[in-house]
Each structure stands twice: as structure tokens, then as C-alpha cells.
Amino acid sequence: MGRYSVGMTGCYEAAVEPRHTGPGNGYPDLPFLSDPWLTLFCEIACDEAMKPGYGPGEASVGVHLDLERTAPVPVGRTVRLEARIAAIDGRRCRFEVTGEDAGRVFVRGTHDRVAVDLERFLARLPGS
Numbered sequence: 001m002g003r004y005s006v007g008m009t010g011c012y013e014a015a016v017e018p019r020h021t022g023p024g025n026g027y028p029d030l031p032f033l034s035d036p037w038l039t040l041f042c043e044i045a046c047d048e049a050m051k052p053g054y055g056p057g058e059a060s061v062g063v064h065l066d067l068e069r070t071a072p073v074p075v076g077r078t079v080r081l082e083a084r085i086a087a088i089d090g091r092r093c094r095f096e097v098t099g100e101d102a103g104r105v106f107v108r109g110t111h112d113r114v115a116v117d118l119e120r121f122l123a124r125l126p127g128s
Contacts, residue, residue: 002053002115004093008085010048012041015078032072033079038099038107039065045081046095046111060113061121063092067109073101083111091115 014020020037022030043062050060073079079101087094092114099107122128 002050002055002058004050004053004085004088004115006085006088008049008053009083010045010050011080011082012045012048013078013080014041016073016075018075021075032074033106035069038067038069041079041081042067042083042097042099042107042109042111043113045083045097046093046113049083049085049095050093050113050115054115057118058115059118059121060093060115062111063114064112065109066111067097067107069107071101071104071106073106077101079106081107086110 016033018024020033022032022034025034025036027034047060079099081097081099083095083097085093086096092112095111097109097111098105
């Protein structure tokens with residue numbers, strides 16, 4: 001498996017589009033960045049932190065997520081999610097994640113990802 005160390009960081013930036021909001025995801029009364037997209041943005045930032053340590057054929061999958069949203073983010077704003085490996089237990093990395101919008105924190109929390117051999121992992125899919 002790959003090589004990871006506490007302190008490795010990754011980030012992800014995205015402009016919030018209508019498809020990223022509640023109305024774009026079935027919640028017409030919530031015109032701000034929705035949880036499914038917020039989750040994805042956090043996962044991408046964490047994966048970016050792990051990528052430099054991936055071995056051949058390796059990837060990571062999310063196994064735990066704990067986020068606290070502190071403010072809504074409307075369409076047109078650019079968000080930046082930063083992830084830092086805070087702890088490592090074998091193939092499992094725990095991240096501290098923070099999201100900012102125009103200098104204000106709008107989300108923080110933790111996310112755990114596990115390094116996997118992608119071919120072996122995908123072979124476990126039903127019907128494979």
C-alpha cells in the first residue's frame with residue numbers, strides 16, 4: 001500500500017452552481033450548497049491529500065464522515081475545502097476538513113478514508 005503521513009494536505013475549490021444547491025437536488029426551499037455536493041467536495045479534498053502517497057493501482061474510499069455546517073453558501077460563491085491527515089491507522093487515514101467561502105468557515109469536521117487495491121476492491125462489487 002501507499003505511503004501517507006500525518007500532516008499531508010489536499011484541497012479542492014469549486015464555484016457553487018445551481019446544480020449544487022437544494023433545488024437542483026430535490027429540496028426547492030434550500031437555495032444553497034447541498035449536503036451531497038458538500039460531501040463530495042470534502043471527499044475530493046481528502047483524496048487529493050492521499051494521491052501523492054498512492055502505490056500502483058491504489059485508490060481510497062470514504063468510510064466515515066462527520067461534518068458541521070456553520071453557514072449556507074449561495075450560488076456564485078467559490079468554496080475551498082482543505083483536508084489534512086490528522087491520524088493514520090494502517091490503511092485508514094483520518095482527516096480534519098475545513099471549508100471556507102470568502103474567508104469565512106462554513107463547514108468543518110472529520111472524514112476517514114481507507115486505501116484500497118482498486119482492482120481487488122472493484123472485484124467485490126455484486127455481479128463482478
